[in-house]
Ligand SMILES: Nc1ncnc2c1ncn2[C@@H]1O[C@H](COP(=O)(O)OP(=O)(O)OP(=O)(O)O)[C@@H](O)[C@H]1O
């Protein structure tokens with residue numbers, strides 16, 4: 037019995053919320069390529085309906101912060117400078133608008149959505165809204181469709197060579213709602229590294245569609261800001277060609293409400309997809325990683341590594357799925373989601389899923405919640421490391437497996453240094 | 465208290481917090497500065513428990529008695545305060561800490577102790593020079609310094625790593641809990657050399673061991689026998705030889 041797509045119940049409450057939401061969405065009657073895609077996305081929202089707590093994919097996370105028609109998130113988000121010294125070219129998006137000239141890099145065509153959208157045709161149009169729409173097949177993700185419809189800004193990158201110099205996207209905001217939609221197309225044998233930091237809005241919704249062609253490479257690193265007062269919904273939709281590699285890592289050092297979704301379709305043989313995340317949750321913190329990886333080709337590898345350290349009543353959620361289609365023989369799928377609970381008030385809710393229709397596969401998954409290892413804590417303290425510092429060292433120890441997923445050693449060091457400093461500041 | 469007493473343990477009674485089991489039943493020990501004391505005793509007699517209670521591990525309740533380091537009561541201190549005051553325990557079973565580099569760990573410990581004592585941090589350069597020199601003496605290579613703390617170390621490597629930490633932290637009261645177990649002959653010599661290099665008039669060692677072999681290399685001034693939570697006999701180095709030759713039966717019989 038093959039995989040059956042999940043459809044939500046279109047209850048009256050859902051229809052009401054959807055109508056109220058769509059009242060704020062224009063009808064997009066422009067003739068440009070982007071407006072056509074937006075009109076289609078609007079229609080998807082109307083058809084799927086906005087998410088409600090009763091939906092299967094929203095069991096553990098409150099939908100209201102994301103779907104509230106009149107959000108009261110108005111605070112500015114403090115800017116960070118994590119990747120400033122990485123040698124990357126930088127693009128700044130302030131209050132949802134790209135600032136200044138876009139960088140020129142050999143092997144990369146870098147454009148912004150606001151300028152490119154009015155053209156009649158564009159190289160991004162076979163991807164923009166297309167991967168998102170395809171990602172709705174297995175599980176409905178109406179927030180992503182809404183973002184496609186609403187986003188007026190984003191970065192469009194077409195990589196035609198393997199470019200090691202990273203492209204860094206820095207977000208700053210004075211608050212309010214922001215919708216951003218990026219498209220990354222990586223041509224055969226080309227490569228690109230994307231670094232993201234900051235947040236587009238106090239309530240931000242970001243889509244990133246990534247088309248990785250045969251033999252191509254996509255590396256993605258994201259550090260979200262510390263500010264508690266914000267709501268963030270991220271969607272990444274990726275499509276992988278033969279012998280391509282996809283790697284994405286997200287560090288969430290704080291924040292109130294975060295949902296990171298990733299939908300990765302492995303369509304070419306011998307491809308690799310790694311997605312990892314580490315988060316530090318404190319108090320009114322809710323962090324949800326929802327991942328859906330589909331293996332639809334032979335001899336591919338996927339890894340999901342998520343680590344959450346939670347205290348003072350923070351909540352962590354993980355919903356991770358590996359779907360192996362009938363022809364995806366020799367699949368190697370690995371999934372681990374773990375939480376370190378620093379007190380009894382914090383909680384971790386995990387729903388790991390394997391659904392396998394091929395017979396020659398090796399898939400494993402594990403999910404654990406644990407407390408601090410008292411023996412290790414005593415060992416550190418007996419060497420003179422004070423209690424709070426020892427807990428932080430064990431926090432870093434716990435997160436190490438996720439950080440090791442960052443392929444580039446220098447960037448991994450940068451993330452580790454930022455995390456160490458964040459812990460130091462929190463301790464002081 | 466004598467002028468040069470380093471560690472004074474009086475009538476120490478300890479039981480487990482979780483269950484009603486009494487482990488130490490009135491331990492008395494007085495260790496002078498500059499001296500090496502050894503404790504031997506049958507399995508389960510309470511040697512490791514004594515070392516844990518002195519260094520502040522949770523799970524034990526002191527129901528009576530006292531322990532003072534250099535005249536200062538340590539039993540109310542946090543483990544890190546005891547370390548900063550100069551107490552060091554080389555663990556019988558060193559703990560593995562994945563994801564934290566051995567070097568990072570050592571540097572954090574050295575600087576944390578300095579901070580607790582109100583001293584300046586050691587510069588990265590000075591630290592590196594010092595740790596390299598001390599590691600070389602113990603034949604600990606650069607790779608072991610980089611690897612996560614004790615992860616994948618052999619039993620002997622873990623014990624050498626304990627001695628490296630001791631050499632870096634320069635405590636005045638060193639407790640070694642079966643540091644000789646799991647060591648091959650050459651490693652035991654290395655460890656003994658490491659310990660002997662640290663011997664000084666201001667530093668005291670309490671060496672817990674089952675074997676005379678270690679005491680051939682680290683010559684003790686006093687040997688104590690612990691049985692059933694008490695020190696039942698103390699004497700010179702010849703006491704260790706007696707144990708090696710005859711076991712504990714005679715000694716236990718004498719007391720009974
Ligand atoms: N946390 C604990 N829970 C239960 N029993 C304990 C605990 N700690 C110590 N004990 C018991 O207390 C006694 C003393 O143990 P301890 O480890 O101190 O002995 P030891 O003299 O170091 O023995 P060995 O020579 O085997 O290392 C043993 O009977 C042991 O089982």
Ligand SMILES: [Mg+2]
Nearest residue numbers: 511512513556
């Ligand atoms: Mg013992």
